[in-house]
Amino acid sequence: DFADTLSGHFARRRTLTRSQLSSTPAPHAGLGLEIYAQSTSPLRRYADLVVHQQLRAHISGAPPLDEAEVLARVGAAESVTGSVRQAERLANKHWTLVYLLQNPGWQGEGVLVEHDGRRGRVLIPELDLETRMTVSQKLQLDDSIPLQLSAVNLPELEARFKRRKS
Numbered sequence: 001d002f003a004d005t006l007s008g009h010f011a012r013r014r015t016l017t018r019s020q021l022s023s024t025p026a027p028h029a030g031l032g033l034e035i036y037a038q039s040t041s042p043l044r045r046y047a048d049l050v051v052h053q054q055l056r057a058h059i060s061g062a063p064p065l066d067e068a069e070v071l072a073r074v075g076a077a078e079s080v081t082g083s084v085r086q087a088e089r090l091a092n093k094h095w096t097l098v099y100l101l102q103n104p105g106w107q108g109e110g111v112l113v114e115h116d117g118r119r120g121r122v123l124i125p126e127l128d129l130e131t132r133m134t135v136s137q138k139l140q141l142d143d144s145i146p147l148q149l150s151a152v153n154l155p156e157l158e159a160r161f162k163r164r165k166s
Contacts, residue, residue, distance in 0.1 A: 006123065007141035010113040021047060021074055024067075046077035093157050096127055100159055106149040107164055112139050122147070122161070131161055 002008040019038070028036035039051040050065070050073050057064045065073070100106055112135060114121035120135035122145060139145070146164040153159075 005142045006111050007113040010121075010123065021078060047074050050074055090157065093129070094154070096129055097152050097154050097157060097159055100127075100149055100152050101154065104149060104152075108147055110145045110147045110161065112141055112143050112145060115139070115141060124161075129159065131159060133161060 002012040025035040025037050027034055037051065039048050039055075042049040042052040050070060054064045054070070056062075108124060108126045110122035110124045110131070112120050113123045113130075115135065115137075118134055118137065119132055120139065122131050122133055122135070123129075124131065124147065135145070147161040148164040149159065150162045151158075151160040
């Protein structure tokens with residue numbers, strides 16, 4: 001069980017697995033449902049467009065796409081999804097670091113969300129950025145840490161922070 005804290009949510013996030021697409025309804029363990037199908041706006045994801053096409057066919061009495069055609073359509077889109085997500089993450093990090101380069105005196109607050117001996121993972125909510133840094137063993141999870149930017153390495157997509165003297 002995870003605490004209802006920032007560090008608890010961070011730890012819970014690490015246990016989540018990516019959803020699996022299938023052409024047939026299946027149980028949803030987290031919701032306890034025997035049959036589950038997911039769909040959002042057809043503008044959001046290609047798989048949702050296919051679901052809407054299947055629903056439209058069912059409602060109008062037309063034959064739905066067969067399993068092979070559904071898997072071919074969705075499989076083609078899903079084969080690049082991981083790359084697209086990675087590109088989006090890297091682009092967001094790039095522009096966050098560009099912002100920091102433009103604001104070399106940046107100061108803010110971080111929250112300790114993981115502690116591993118002398119090293120810790122610190123979340124900086126204002127920047128939606130995580131960083132690893134040396135932290136005092138006296139710090140507890142969810143403690144706030146005053147930070148200041150110490151360096152940005154844009155080619156390596158890295159930013160370093162140090163504890164700001166209060």
